[in-house]
Amino acid sequence: MPFLLRVIRKARWLASPDIPWLARGSLQADAIVDLKTSDNELSVWHIENDKSNLDQVVTAVASKRDQPSNLDYALLDASFLSKLGVTLEEAKGDTPVDRANSDWHRNMVKLTARKLVEFAELVAHHAAKERISEKRIRSLIQTAITAGAVDCGKIKPSLLEKIIPP
Amino acid sequence: MIPTAGTADVIKDKSIYRVANTVYGIIPLALSTTPVNFIVGGNPAIGLSREAQVFVAGTSQPQQAICTLVAGHMENSFICFVDEETKPEITSPSADTTLLSPTGLSRQREIQSLIDAIFREAEEQDFDDGMESDFSRRLLAAIKKYGNQAMQEISYVIMYKKTSNEVASEALRWLGRIVDPQTCSWRLWLLEKSLSSDSPLLRDSAGLGLASMDNPHAIPVIRQAIAQEACDELRADLKMVLDDLEASQCHSS
Secondary structure, three states: OOEEEEEEOHHHHOOOOOOOOOOOOOOOHHHHHHHOOEOOEEEEEEEOOOOOOHHHHHHHHHOOOOOOOOEEEEEEEOHHHHHHOOEEEEOOOOOOOHHHHHHOEEEEEOOOHHHHHHHHHHHHHHOEEEEEOHHHHHHHHHHHHHOOOOOHHHOOHHHHHHHOOO | OOOOOOEEEEEEOOEEEEEEOOOOOOOOOOOOOOOEEEEEEOOHHHOOOEEEEEOOOOOOHHHHHHHHHHHHHOOOOEEEEEOOOOHHHHOOOOOOOOOOOHHHHHHHHHHHHHHHHHHHHHOOOOOOOOOOOHHHHHHHHHHHHHHHHHHHHHHHHHHOOOOOHHHHHHHHHHHHHOOOHHHHHHHHHHHHHHOOOOOHHHHHHHHHHHHHHOOHHHHHHHHHHHHHOOOHHHHHHHHHHHHHHHHHHHHHO
16 A cells, blocks of 8 residues: 655654653644645645655655755555545646656645544554654755756755755 | 863852853852842853843752853853842943943843844744745844854743744754854754753754754764653654764764
């Protein structure tokens, strides 16, 4: 089964007992900040079941930023989404990596507030939450540039000058 | 981190106590059993800046923290401890001309107002990793312009929890990214100190800031933080930071 990747900040998803005031099984309200919708849609990425496209998706997301930075993400088994009754639509992504834009970007559509909270709970309890270090992100973007997999014209100058110093 | 160099002046009962080298044990926790006013500044030409209440006996963490800050990382630093009744006198320029330059005081208060405003207005903003914001741009511009004087105020805001954890967290991430040798020591100190924050969000961001800074001096402190970290996820992430820093060190040596 493939996975869905959503970029998050891991610390917002820490639970009890790491957040002492939080009841067991609850999630921090700040976690919802990581699920910011637009037009009742939530942007996610399709990750193949063998995770063969994970590095390319991570590179795509990271190369859209202003600065090199760590990248935190949640990886959820896509089967959970059907249980939730949420529709997933293919939608062109907006990153400097064309392949990722065309093949792996999705939107969760027609989301209600209740569905969003239910999705948040799925992420909290069932998703793997991972971090790619800033150093690794730099390396991934450099490799992608060298391989011609990323459109340098779409990378912001502030990021590009940190990846390839003038 | 035990400070190994630096000087401090302690004003107590209208007298100035000049103190050299290690501040620990000299900043007299035993001098009084009541809270005292605490004023810390950088270069004497700057004048006095922040005031805070510290508790002299028992839990002295804030006091020790700032003492470390001053003694460890600032040249010509000074610390003033004053009793409640002494305070009005030392805030007048006639009390000590060396410590109380009116121009310097005015400038520091201007910076204080600026930093306070930057943090206050950030409460309304959303932050995403690696994305600049009005907050990050203004914060970095203030550091570039005012150097350690700005860092002094930023440290106060973060350490004394005068802003939300979310905003403090964002600040720590950006403090690691800025390229500014002048403030390097102070930024490093603040990030290291924040590794022992009671907020997991701040501890995480401190680790990320240190990773961005890529300064091997942080290695012993990160090792210590890993040993003390109770949260499994944060400990694993700090280990990743440590591995990266150690790899950088090997690569550069």
